[in-house]
Amino acid sequence: MGTSGFSWKLEDHPKFPKGKTIGLVVLDGWGEANPDKYNCIHVAETPTMDSLKTGAPDRWRLVRAHGKAVGLPTEDDMGNSEVGHNALGAGRIFAQGAKLVDLALASGKIYEGEGFEYIKECFDAGTLHLIGLLSDGGVHSRLDQLQLLLKGVSERGAKRIRVHVLTDGRDVLDGSSVGFVETLENDLANLRAKGVDAQIASGGGRMYVTMDRYENDWGVVKRGWDAQVLGEAPYKFRNAVEAVKKLREDPKNNDQYLPPFVIVDEGGKAVGPIVDGDAVVTFNFRADRMVMIAKALEYENFDIFDRVRFPKIRYAGMLQYDGELKLPSKYLVSPPEIDRTSGEYLVHNGVRTFACSETVKFGHVTFFWNGNRSGYFNSSLEEYVEIPSDSGITFNVEPKMKALEIAEKARDAILSRKFDQVRVNLPNGDMVGHTGDINATVVACKAADEAVKIILDAIEQVGGIYVVTADHGNAEDMVKRNKSGQPLLDKNGNIQVLTSHTLQPVPIAIGGPGLAPGVRFRKDVPDGGLANVAATVMNLHGFVAPSDYEATLIEVVDN
Ligand SMILES: O=C(O)[C@H](O)COP(=O)(O)O
Ligand SMILES: [Mn+2]
Ligand SMILES: [Mn+2]
Numbered sequence: 001m002g003t004s005g006f007s008w009k010l011e012d013h014p015k016f017p018k019g020k021t022i023g024l025v026v027l028d029g030w031g032e033a034n035p036d037k038y039n040c041i042h043v044a045e046t047p048t049m050d051s052l053k054t055g056a057p058d059r060w061r062l063v064r065a066h067g068k069a070v071g072l073p074t075e076d077d078m079g080n081s082e083v084g085h086n087a088l089g090a091g092r093i094f095a096q097g098a099k100l101v102d103l104a105l106a107s108g109k110i111y112e113g114e115g116f117e118y119i120k121e122c123f124d125a126g127t128l129h130l131i132g133l134l135s136d137g138g139v140h141s142r143l144d145q146l147q148l149l150l151k152g153v154s155e156r157g158a159k160r161i162r163v164h165v166l167t168d169g170r171d172v173l174d175g176s177s178v179g180f181v182e183t184l185e186n187d188l189a190n191l192r193a194k195g196v197d198a199q200i201a202s203g204g205g206r207m208y209v210t211m212d213r214y215e216n217d218w219g220v221v222k223r224g225w226d227a228q229v230l231g232e233a234p235y236k237f238r239n240a241v242e243a244v245k246k247l248r249e250d251p252k253n254n255d256q257y258l259p260p261f262v263i264v265d266e267g268g269k270a271v272g273p274i275v276d277g278d279a280v281v282t283f284n285f286r287a288d289r290m291v292m293i294a295k296a297l298e299y300e301n302f303d304i305f306d307r308v309r310f311p312k313i314r315y316a317g318m319l320q321y322d323g324e325l326k327l328p329s330k331y332l333v334s335p336p337e338i339d340r341t342s343g344e345y346l347v348h349n350g351v352r353t354f355a356c357s358e359t360v361k362f363g364h365v366t367f368f369w370n371g372n373r374s375g376y377f378n379s380s381l382e383e384y385v386e387i388p389s390d391s392g393i394t395f396n397v398e399p400k401m402k403a404l405e406i407a408e409k410a411r412d413a414i415l416s417r418k419f420d421q422v423r424v425n426l427p428n429g430d431m432v433g434h435t436g437d438i439n440a441t442v443v444a445c446k447a448a449d450e451a452v453k454i455i456l457d458a459i460e461q462v463g464g465i466y467v468v469t470a471d472h473g474n475a476e477d478m479v480k481r482n483k484s485g486q487p488l489l490d491k492n493g494n495i496q497v498l499t500s501h502t503l504q505p506v507p508i509a510i511g512g513p514g515l516a517p518g519v520r521f522r523k524d525v526p527d528g529g530l531a532n533v534a535a536t537v538m539n540l541h542g543f544v545a546p547s548d549y550e551a552t553l554i555e556v557v558d559n
Contacts, residue, residue, distance in 0.1 A: 008348035010543035015556045018542030020514035021414055021464035023455045024423040026088065027448055028081065028361055029430025031473020031504030032062055038479040038487065038495075040438060041429065044445035048453040052468060052509035058520035061528070061553070062505040065472045069529030071096040071336070072138070078501040079472025080139040080171075081361070081430070082286050084530055085368035086336075088471065089343055091534025091549035094336040097285030097319050098138055104333045105148045111156055115316040115332040122279035122314050123157040129274050131164040131228055131293070132283035132318075133206055134180045137171025137500065140211070140286040141318075143180055147187055149283060154196045162201035162272030163188070164228040166210055167244060169255025170434050171500045173480060175248070177255040181240050200240040201272025202227040205258030207394075211289035214363045217391040221292045222305040227260040230308055231270025235261035256434075256499075257394070276312045281332065287321035287372055288363055294321055294328045324373045338371030340546065342534035346421065347377045351541055354413040355382070357425040358402035359389035364471070365425040383419070385409055395431040396440035400447035403428050407451035414458040420541060426451050429475035436497040441475050456512070465512040465540050469533060473502035508533065510540070510554065518557045528553050 012018070027049075035042040041049070053060050067075035070083040071093045083096045095103075104110035119128065130149065133141040150161065163184065167177035184200065191198040204210065210224030227233040237243035243261045247253050262270045274280060280297060284290050296302055297315045316330040323335065347353065355365045366384050367374050376382045387402045387409065395401055406424050413422045432444035452468060459466045479487040480496035488496045510519070525532060528551070535545030535552040545552060 008345060010345055010349045010538065010546070013539055013542050013544050016539045016542050019420070020540065021417065021419065021459065021462045022421045022537065022540055023410065023414055023459040023464060023466045023512070024421060024537060025452055025455055025466065025468045026085070026365065026425045027429060027452070027468070027470040028364070028425055028427045029433050029472060029474025029501065030448070030470035031065070031476040031502050031506050033473065033476040033502070033504050038438065038477060040433070040441040040475045040478055041445045042476070044442045044449065046445055046449035048449045048456065049468070052511070053507065056511060059511050060507060060509045061521045063469070063508050063532065063553070064527065064529035065470070065506045066503045069093065069531070071099060073099045073102055076503070077138050078503050080501055081364050081471050082288065082368055084471030085364045086338055086371060087530040088469070088533050089369035090338050090341045090371055091531055091545060093531045093550065094338050096336055098142065100336065101145050101285050101318060101333050105145060105152070110332050111152055113332060115330045118330045119279035119281060119314050119316050120157065122277060123159060126277040126279060127160040127162055127272065128153060128158045129162045129164060129201070129228070129272065129278060129280045130283050131210070131280065132166060133168055133211065134165040134184060135168035135172045135176065137168055139171040139501070140289060141284040143183065146184070146283055150187060150191065150198070154191055154194070154198070159196060161191070161196060161198040163199070164201055164272070165203040165240065166206040167203060167255040167258050168206055169499060170206060173496060174254045174256070174436065174499060177244050177258070178241065178248070181244050185239070185241055199271055200263055201270070202233065202260065202262045203240055203243060203258070204260035205254070205256050207256040208258065209260045210293055212292055213288040214359050215292065216359045216389055218292065218304050221296055223260045224293060225296055225305070225307060227262050229274040229311065231262055231273030233260040233262040235259055236264045236268065237261055239263065274311050274313060278311065278313050280313050280315045281318065283318045285318045285333070287319070288367070290317060290321045291327065298328050322372065322374055324375055335372065341369070341371045342538060343370045344377050345546070346538070346541060347381050349543060350381070351420045352418060353382045353421045353423065354385070354419040355423045356385040356387065356406055356409045356413070358387040358406060358427060360431060361425040361427040362386040365423055369423070394435050396435040396437035399428060399432045399440040399444040401428050401431060401444070403447040403451040407454035410455050411458040414455070414462055414464065417462060424455070433474035433478065434499050436478070436499040438478050438497070441478060445475055459512045463513045465510065465514040467508065467510050467533070467537060467540065469508040470506035471530070473504035473506060474500070476504055477502050508553070516556060519554055520557060521553050522555045525551050525553055
């Protein structure tokens, strides 16, 4: 805000009392869709979530979780965890990375900032390496942005370009990597025709190479380092289209988990290791899965794995990925300035907060929730607990994940009465939904529902209030559909499994013995979205939300 009259003090709410314990549950990837056999939430036994929906119609509603409601460029953009948790925690809608990069590319401002000036120094004598997710999913990166960047840098003096691709299959259909690599190869061929030495240098599947998050498995980042920086990988190919096609022939491989490969010349030498004097840009805009590679590329003192070589490079992120760590220090586009989040306000107003998830979603209820900041606002009022996730497996193998453990931690935190807000993320619907395994996703949804029950029971015991919602859809629709909603088949007559998120709205339910009988959802916020949840939660803690927050979803009527 920056105005001299600014204060963290929140006004007391005239109608909502203070001192109620609030259990705040985010079901990751839990949207609302028509019931059918590809709606795993519908197929699964979910008595707790069902009872919230049918038990109290005034206390259950849907909220928007995709597109402009969460700061994404268009209504065709599905929701995701970063933008969803940002909106839930910040209470306002910020133009998100995808949109900011679009604007910076369209205006040319991306080439005028400090970040571009910094990497440009290497264009004469060195190579420019671009590392990132190759897809049009719009969650972590977008192909069209990469294409514009390639054009822009080559027009501004980059003479030698190497692209290190990470195949997707998670935010887009599995198998689509081949088409994306073909498109990129075509663009690079056009650049070569104009005299730019441009090639794909390495690749691998995003879940196996480079894009780990929250330090779940550094081996993933190391595999990327070996291929991208050292030019070493178990598979060597002369071109990337052949690499992806060939590696996909093994039924164990899919786009998400493609093993690392490097492109070699006729002498078998890697065409694009990263060496002294080169520039590197990680072109993903989303933070969580770039923080680890950014550390490896930027930190002089780094001992998590043996980098073998630490080349003297100029490195910039598409965005700055961690505002607290200032990582990376150089970036092409300024990230959204998500300030004055509800977590920060509540802590300033004495609200004691507990947050918990397992590793793969831990940063969602902490880092994303707090506007992409790691760490506590006030460690004497907050406690964040991370339950280690299984690593090295795909979550269809263990679809219950750590839901029970998360719920038990939340239960204990609630019953301890040491906290005013107990916030969790239950990852199952999302993480298992991304595997495309429909049966496992049904098991996952049941496990998440059971976890909700444990938390609601604890809230019941302490006379508290619950808020159960989700960050975006995923498990409620596991099939790609045509415009009229019919499942699409592939050339073998099998359904096209949807591993990605969806455009669906998500539920929000409130209740518990601490909620006064007259509290209900307002009828005059029909387009409410995730950003309306923060003001709602502030009210339930007994405060009026700041005036620039999106409207509260609740009201009190006299019975
Ligand atoms: O990073 C991922 O796992 C997916 O691209 C998006 O999933 P999330 O937004 O739920 O984390
Ligand atoms: Mn999510
Ligand atoms: Mn997801």
